[in-house]
Amino acid sequence: MATPMPTNSALLALLQLASPSLPLGAYCYSEGLEYLTQQDIQTAEALEQWLTQELTYGAIRIEAALMLRGYRHHQDREQFLVWNTWLTAHKETQELRAQSWQMGKSLLNLLTNLAPHPHFIDLQAALNEPCHYALAFGLGAAHWQIPPESALQAFLQSWVSNQITAGVKLIPLGQTAGQRILLAMNAVIQAVYPSILALADDQLYSCSLGLGLASMKHEQQYSRLFRS
Structure with a gap:
């Protein structure tokens, strides 16, 4: 499927929104990968x-x-x-929920400062729990009029990039190996994003059997570099 191209201003805003340099604390989290690298994921291929x-x-x-x-x-x-409440209930572990809340709260605060808008302030006041990162990302993308297809691909690529950064430190891998994986993941993102774009509300389920277990076992590790 053809992806609508963002305008120059929207493209630059998207690059900023998905940048690993955004001060959200994403580098603190491995999402269970720290535990998995001590079990099965010990090579670039894995x-x-x-x-x-x-x-x-x-x-x-x-x-x-x-x-x-x-x-x-x-x-x-x-x-x-x-x-936002639905996503709180969907989170499998306290650690994954806390990560999403912390990054979402940081992003919503950042958006309020970068692009002051009464709607952002009203939304923060209405929340009875922190805003999840995914929802805050969508809010920022909509505010800057970034096409949803582009926002979706950037969101996935940002997640992959953060996971690879964690993997490079933990396995460990060289930086070039990490970049090879990131390049290979572009084809996977292109293959999966249309189906995500088309998901109906009653199709929001996943099969990630190892993620919840890895997240729960992370706190029992002898030493840890990451918070999840």
Whole structure:
């Protein structure tokens, strides 16, 4: 399917929104990868296989689908809050939920400072719990009029990039090996994003059997570099 190209200003805003330099604390989290690298993921090939599996069947698909709902309902406060609560219930572990809340709160605060808008302030006041990162990303993409297809691909690529950065440190891998994996993941993202874009509300489920277990076992590790 053809992807609508963002305008120059929207493209630059998208690059900023998905940048690893955005001060959200993403580098603090491995999302269970720290535990998995001590078990099975000990090569570049194994990491690439894990990322492919997660993009194809895993929880990141649901995160991305919720980002789109944040985009679509960015001006509908009631529906935005419903999906934020839904994502809280969907999180398998306390660590994954805390990560999403912390990054989402940081991003919403950042958006309020970068692009002051009464809607952002009203939304923050209406939330009875922190805003999830996926919803906040969708809110920012909608505010800057970034096409949803482009926002979705950037959201997935940002997640992959953060996971690879963690893998490079943990396995460990060389930087070139990490970049090879990132380049290979472009084809996977292109293959999976149309199906995520088309997910109906009653199709929001995933099969990521190892993620919840890895996240729960992370806190029992002897030493840890990451918070999840």
